[in-house]
Amino acid sequence: MKYIDEYRDGRLAKEIARQIAALADPARAYYFMEFCGGHTHAISRYGLEDLLPANVRMIHGPGCPVCVLPIGRIDAAIALAMRPKITLCTYGDLMRVPGSNGSSLLKAKAAGADIRMVYSTLDALRIAEAELEREVVFFAIGFETTTPPTALALKAAIAKGLGNFSIFCNHVLTPAAIQNILESPDVRKLGTIKIDGFVGPAHVSTVIGTEPYEFFAGKFQKPVVVAGFEPLDVIQAILMLVRQVNDGRHEVENQYIRAVTALGNEKAQAEVANFFELRESFEWRGLGEVPYGALRLRPQYVAYDAEKRFSMVTPAAKDNPACECGAILRGVKKPADCKLFGTVCTSDTPIGSCMVSAEGACAAHWTYGRFRKKARQVDVGRAVA
Amino acid sequence: MLPDNMAKVTLDGVSKIVSTALIDDVRPGDYLVLHVGYALAKINPEEAERTLALIRQAAAMGDAG
Numbered sequence: 001m002k003y004i005d006e007y008r009d010g011r012l013a014k015e016i017a018r019q020i021a022a023l024a025d026p027a028r029a030y031y032f033m034e035f036c037g038g039h040t041h042a043i044s045r046y047g048l049e050d051l052l053p054a055n056v057r058m059i060h061g062p063g064c065p066v067c068v069l070p071i072g073r074i075d076a077a078i079a080l081a082m083r084p085k086i087t088l089c090t091y092g093d094l095m096r097v098p099g100s101n102g103s104s105l106l107k108a109k110a111a112g113a114d115i116r117m118v119y120s121t122l123d124a125l126r127i128a129e130a131e132l133e134r135e136v137v138f139f140a141i142g143f144e145t146t147t148p149p150t151a152l153a154l155k156a157a158i159a160k161g162l163g164n165f166s167i168f169c170n171h172v173l174t175p176a177a178i179q180n181i182l183e184s185p186d187v188r189k190l191g192t193i194k195i196d197g198f199v200g201p202a203h204v205s206t207v208i209g210t211e212p213y214e215f216f217a218g219k220f221q222k223p224v225v226v227a228g229f230e231p232l233d234v235i236q237a238i239l240m241l242v243r244q245v246n247d248g249r250h251e252v253e254n255q256y257i258r259a260v261t262a263l264g265n266e267k268a269q270a271e272v273a274n275f276f277e278l279r280e281s282f283e284w285r286g287l288g289e290v291p292y293g294a295l296r297l298r299p300q301y302v303a304y305d306a307e308k309r310f311s312m313v314t315p316a317a318k319d320n321p322a323c324e325c326g327a328i329l330r331g332v333k334k335p336a337d338c339k340l341f342g343t344v345c346t347s348d349t350p351i352g353s354c355m356v357s358a359e360g361a362c363a364a365h366w367t368y369g370r371f372r373k374k375a376r377q378v379d380v381g382r383a384v385a
Numbered sequence: 386m387l388p389d390n391m392a393k394v395t396l397d398g399v400s401k402i403v404s405t406a407l408i409d410d411v412r413p414g415d416y417l418v419l420h421v422g423y424a425l426a427k428i429n430p431e432e433a434e435r436t437l438a439l440i441r442q443a444a445a446m447g448d449a450g
Contacts, residue, residue: 002416015443016440016444119422120404120422120423122422123422145425148423148425152407203418203420206418206425258428258433258436259418259426259427259429265407265408267407267408268425
């Protein structure tokens with residue numbers, strides 16, 4: 001397909017990798033975090049880490065909406081869906097996220113709850129229109145990319161006078177999370193990961209633009225290169241980051257100029273601003289409470305806010321104590337460092353959220369990374385020992 | 386193009402109806418960045434070509450090195 005295939009040219013990728021190897025100072029190491037799960041997936045799928053020199057390493061960030069959703073929110077959604085007359089609509093990758101005590105939306109559905117998987121907020125809206133006797137709740141999750149679609153669904157529901165449609169809002173914000181990774185005292189306690197720069201998200205940046213990254217590129221003196229999701233995009237962004245580090249620069253650069261502008265999609269931003277406001281604090285799985293890191297519906301739309309409308313409570317819930325998703329999401333540990341990885345926790349039987357979504361670091365490593373030669377040697381070594 | 390800010394798109398041969406309510410000036414033949422059934426941005430053909438030229442240039446430098 002046009003604009004896809006030409007960005008997947010393996011020969012060009014190898015040449016750029018050689019260029020990176022030539023530019024990278026052998027006396028130092030370069031650690032770059034790709035914030036977004038879409039990049040994590042691309043890096044694993046196309047084996048980009050194997051093309052890079054040993055002193056240029058990628059750290060997988062927390063930009064996977066399913067992965068950072070705390071267990072308590074899943075428990076709250078399941079409890080709601082078990083109530084009579086409630087229809088809970090959700091994106092597919094939430095269905096298998098483990099809640100407390102081995103529960104999940106999929107298991108709740110099997111037990112009789114009316115939970116439906118939708119591709120788009122418009123599908124949820126159609127269900128609400130067709131089944132006026134049901135209370136249709138959209139389980140809204142995601143970063144700046146999925147928030148405008150939620151806003152438009154709400155706008156349409158209000159325009160159509162649909163009184164049986166509401167939103168369980170779990171939308172979160174990218175810049176707040178990146179800042180949290182760099183400055184949270186909790187992260188420092190766990191062992192700070194050295195980060196020399198960031199690969200900035202692709203689709204998120206089509207909405208917010210490159211401008212929001214300027215603040216922390218300046219404050220924390222870290223370069224940011226916004227990159228597309230294709231393998232050549234990612235490897236070119238890494239080359240741009242190496243150049244910035246070598247030059248002592250910490251600028252926001254845009255590799256994904258074919259879709260991202262400085263100011264982003266202002267129409268989408270305006271729709272979001274109409275319906276949502278910042279939460280003072282919101283729990284992120286793996287990062288803890290992130291100040292101003294999430295959104296809720298504005299008070300005038302309280303009738304459409306499922307949390308208020310159904311007096312939902314978010315119970316305190318703990319992850320499986322052996323699960324390393326928290327440390328993996330902060331980039332402190334790698335999937336293979338977790339003793340559950342590949343033993344009890346696989347993509348068929350996920351224990352932690354990083355194994356559920358295709359964008360999660362564990363799922364990406366399980367699907368692609370574990371077949372890498374180096375990883376295989378390590379596995380064999382362990383099996384023998 | 387369809388009524389109510391909707392449009393029919395093909396993704397490598399798969400047809401899908403998506404919303405174009407978040408972007409302006411969509412025309413038949415445009416390439417769109419899609420996310421959960423909504424177009425978030427249009428691909429700018431000139432910038433796409435410029436990116437590829439830069440990538441090829443960087444790759445050629447690697448060749449020389």
